[in-house]
Amino acid sequence: MLSETEVTRNIPSIEMWVRKAEFKKNRVILTDKRNMEILLPYRELVAAYLEIRDKNTKQISRPELEDVTEDLVGCLILYDREYKRICVHTTGVRAGLLLKQLAIHAPYLFLEYMPWMDKGDQQEFFRIREMVSVMRAIG
Numbered sequence: 001m002l003s004e005t006e007v008t009r010n011i012p013s014i015e016m017w018v019r020k021a022e023f024k025k026n027r028v029i030l031t032d033k034r035n036m037e038i039l040l041p042y043r044e045l046v047a048a049y050l051e052i053r054d055k056n057t058k059q060i061s062r063p064e065l066e067d068v069t070e071d072l073v074g075c076l077i078l079y080d081r082e083y084k085r086i087c088v089h090t091t092g093v094r095a096g097l098l099l100k101q102l103a104i105h106a107p108y109l110f111l112e113y114m115p116w117m118d119k120g121d122q123q124e125f126f127r128i129r130e131m132v133s134v135m136r137a138i139g
């Protein structure tokens with residue numbers, strides 16, 4: 001199932017264009033189009049999901065985790081512990097594969113989109129961040 005929305009974001013957002021991803025024990029290394037490496041420690045990540053934008057209507061859809069396939073094209077959306085939104089546009093690797101690999105290497109992440117995420121609801125975000133911290137500590 002896809003959720004479709006038009007979104008107005010009220011939180012800081014970073015965009016990057018990635019051609020390669022390498023998953024290590026404690027971090028993912030993203031290589032951008034200029035061959036610069038971006039290190040993202042799993043402990044700094046709280047949530048992840050995919051966004052697919054329809055080129056004609058500009059509508060954004062978000063597949064549920066069980067509907068994600070490795071060949072799915074779109075943007076990998078990450079939220080870090082500081083509630084920054086990181087949009088990973090993919091050029092050399094599919095977004096679906098990135099999300100699946102991230103779920104394997106950091107299984108405690110919140111892997112679902114919730115409407116409050118883009119609205120700046122810090123109270124709800126801090127609850128999710130705390131839940132992820134507890135799951136990481138247990139795992």
